[in-house]
Amino acid sequence: MGTAPLHRADALPAGVLWDMDGTLVDTEPYWIVAEHELVAAHGGEWSDALAHQLVGNALEVSAQVIIDHTGIPLGVPDVIDALLLRVIEQVRGHIPWRPGALELLRELNESGVPNVLVTMSWRSLASTIVESLPTGSFAHIVTGDAVTRGKPHPEPYLLAARLIGADPAACVALEDSPTGVRSATAAGVPTIAIPHIVAVPPISGAVHLATLEGLRAKDLLAVATGAASIPAASGE
CATH class of the missing domain: 3.40.50.1000 (HAD superfamily/HAD-like)
Incomplete structure (x- = not known):
């Protein structure tokens, strides 16, 4: 030690x-759901393996990884806002x-x-x-x-x-x-x-x-x- x-x-x-x-x-599953939905809405592809790489990261880092891997036409602030809104929506339904x-x-x-x-x-x-x-x-x-x-x-x-x-x-x-x-x-x-x-x-x-x-x-x-x-x- x-x-x-x-x-x-x-x-x-x-x-x-x-x-x-x-x-x-x-709430990590909530983030993964939000990532899949956001990427799919912009015609990109996402995977649980990539999502797991984001666990624990700063949101700015995670957002940039999503953009780099999927090419979705959003900036970092837009990705963060979209993910947060979707996760908060899920949390308001149920806090696990x-x-x-x-x-x-x-x-x-x-x-x-x-x-x-x-x-x-x-x-x-x-x-x-x-x-x-x-x-x-x-x-x-x-x-x-x-x-x-x-x-x-x-x-x-x-x-x-x-x-x-x-x-x-x-x-x-x-x-x-x-x-x-x-x-x-x-x-x-x-x-x-x-x-x-x-x-x-x-x-x-x-x-x-x-x-x-x-x-x-x-x-x-x-x-x-x-x-x-x-x-x-x-x-x-």
């Missing part, structure tokens, strides 16, 4: 920094929470641990999801349209820790994609990877869990730093 500081086994993290798509909510996420979020709030949402989706989508939660569930929201450099750059997670006045090494990040895990670990945040749509390779500074189900607030920091494990966990 590198040079991460030692923590008491039951110490609470200074903050929990949550990825959104694929970690808090199972990831297993264990709401339970862990609730316990962290009851324990006084600040939570920050760190997503490369834009605020319009993030706000739609956060507004469905109890007020104050997230102390702050860091979105892709609020940072200069998106994941895998460390800026989003450094900003998240700074917003709650915490040392990144005393926080825990929850991520589902290689891009997101690289962003969090590059910021020095002990990270728990919960792979979902795409596999996450071994990355220094991260451990893998199969699910958030059963994960308790008091276990987060010890699990993320490799000081302890739970039955579903394995260290990198």
